Amino acid sequence: MKKVVKFGGSSLADAKQFKKVADIIHADETRRYVVPSAPGKRFGNDTKVTDMLIATYELAAKGEDIHKKILDIKARYDEIITGLNLDFSLDQDFVEIEEELKKNPDQDFAASRGEYLNGKIMAKYLGYTFIDSKEVIFFDEEGGLNSYKTNKVLKEKLDELEHAVIPGFYGCSKDGRVKTFSRGGSDITGSIVAGACHADVYENWTDVSGFLVADPRIIDNPAGIKTLTYRELRELSYMGASVLHEDAIFPVRSAGIPINIKNTNAPEDEGTWIVESTGQKPEFTITGIAGKKGFCAVDVTKSLMNSEIGFGRKVLQAFEESGINFEHMPSGIDTMTVVVNQDEFLSKEQSIVSTIHRLAKPDSVEIESDLALIAVVGRGMRSTRGTAGRIFSALSHARVNVRMIDQGSSELNIIIGVENDDFDVAVKAIYDIFVETQF
Ligand code: ASP
Numbered sequence: 001m002k003k004v005v006k007f008g009g010s011s012l013a014d015a016k017q018f019k020k021v022a023d024i025i026h027a028d029e030t031r032r033y034v035v036p037s038a039p040g041k042r043f044g045n046d047t048k049v050t051d052m053l054i055a056t057y058e059l060a061a062k063g064e065d066i067h068k069k070i071l072d073i074k075a076r077y078d079e080i081i082t083g084l085n086l087d088f089s090l091d092q093d094f095v096e097i098e099e100e101l102k103k104n105p106d107q108d109f110a111a112s113r114g115e116y117l118n119g120k121i122m123a124k125y126l127g128y129t130f131i132d133s134k135e136v137i138f139f140d141e142e143g144g145l146n147s148y149k150t151n152k153v154l155k156e157k158l159d160e161l162e163h164a165v166i167p168g169f170y171g172c173s174k175d176g177r178v179k180t181f182s183r184g185g186s187d188i189t190g191s192i193v194a195g196a197c198h199a200d201v202y203e204n205w206t207d208v209s210g211f212l213v214a215d216p217r218i219i220d221n222p223a224g225i226k227t228l229t230y231r232e233l234r235e236l237s238y239m240g241a242s243v244l245h246e247d248a249i250f251p252v253r254s255a256g257i258p259i260n261i262k263n264t265n266a267p268e269d270e271g272t273w274i275v276e277s278t279g280q281k282p283e284f285t286i287t288g289i290a291g292k293k294g295f296c297a298v299d300v301t302k303s304l305m306n307s308e309i310g311f312g313r314k315v316l317q318a319f320e321e322s323g324i325n326f327e328h329m330p331s332g333i334d335t336m337t338v339v340v341n342q343d344e345f346l347s348k349e350q351s352i353v354s355t356i357h358r359l360a361k362p363d364s365v366e367i368e369s370d371l372a373l374i375a376v377v378g379r380g381m382r383s384t385r386g387t388a389g390r391i392f393s394a395l396s397h398a399r400v401n402v403r404m405i406d407q408g409s410s411e412l413n414i415i416i417g418v419e420n421d422d423f424d425v426a427v428k429a430i431y432d433i434f435v436e437t438q439f
Contacts, residue, residue, distance in 0.1 A: 001030040004199045005024030006168060009040020010207040011264035012118055015083020022126060024205065024267050031203070033158060033193050034071075034165045036122045037186040039076055049076055050169075050183075052096060057110035060101040072097045077117055088124045089352035090117055109178045109421075112170035115186060119167030129161040137171025137192060139179050144422055147251070154196040155156035165346070166193055172192065187248035196253035202252050202259045209263040210272030211236070211243055214289045214431045218424050223435050225288055227280050232287050232377050235413045238364070239375040239409025270364045282380045284434045285387060289427055291374035292312040293420045295327065296342045297404060298352075302362040311360055312336060318355035322348040327373070329414055330406045337404065339417070340363045342369055371403060372423035374416045376430055382411040390433050 001071055012383060025031045038049040049329040055127040056069040074094045081088055097113055116132070123130035136154040138146040146173050150171070158164060168186020173179035183190050211233075211302035228236075230253045237246050241260055252259060259274040305311050312329075315336060345352070346369075353365050381387045388407070391414060395402055404417030418426045 004194040006035040008206045009037040013042045035190040053110045053127045060105035084319045110181045115167035115169045123165040134172045158197045184245040187245035191248045191251040195255045209269040225354035235377045240291040284377035293372040294342045295371040297368045298338045299366045310333040312359040370420045377413045394429040400426045
């Protein structure tokens, strides 16, 4: 049995948190490879070290003095080192980082140092080997992960070591420079390490006990999700549930490795298991509810549209030419609706409308703004009669007007469009009918 454990920024924000993390690692000898984030927030309005580093880079890029900023960041690490009673110093690292940023300001290099330095402390504290991720994680020319090279080099390295610390969030670009993933990317590193060493489990430790059925900002103390499939996770995180970086599932998914989301502050909680497939029935028919505000629906109408070959393509081409991604596309006999992100769309609205007219010659194009989309996700819906009926009667009782419905044939989710102002009420109504009432 072999586990890869990734700890997020709040799990490593100070010495107290580091101690909890070490206890967790030592409690299970199969927890062999450790992927740390940079120190996160210690309290509500604290600043993450990664943000401090990016701000330092911005000053350096303008040619301004960064010494004070470097000292502030160093103080964060020194506080951890002292709190852990370590005979260890990062003084030389900070001299080198400051010099490098003055000489050659680079945002990715700056941002990556948060994980790099935290990894060094963690390795020293645990007595494990430190592996610089720049030596084992590689990007290709397009900036994507070079999985082949990464897996090969990383596997060889890990095969030599019983335990190791591999800092999250960065690797090496094609031209040999430090390159980071997008924000929150240590989750991806953990997944890559788990995939490369064929771990049995990828444990992702954070400050919540896994995924919740609905957003706790809308629902008071919502129920947790025990098991989630990769596909359900994709749907939920795309629609705003943000416990894990969206791209973190790919390396483990292709290797069939489950992810266990765990809480550093409540390690005994089971957390959420994310698996390829499961025979376990979700507790509440639906697995989760997620959603976002701020969409526009562009309704394109044309008589006899149903028999015109290529109509849909022409409409979508108008969006493509303006570089606008579409989210959903429910359609009727003579209408099709293209749902897009409102902020992106509004800046290009008129040119898109005129391109639709030029290419597709519709009877009319109408735009509805301020829509919210709610995704009700669940593998259990396929085998349960009446799920849609329950959702819509709950919404109607809550006096929410449904503006759009989209259900994929996979029956893994139902997407419901409501007005932005009805968003919270709608989520509550759906949550209540499945989780509270459970008739
Ligand atoms: N430290 C980076 C961030 O704040 C990466 C991570 O924590 O996963 O985005």
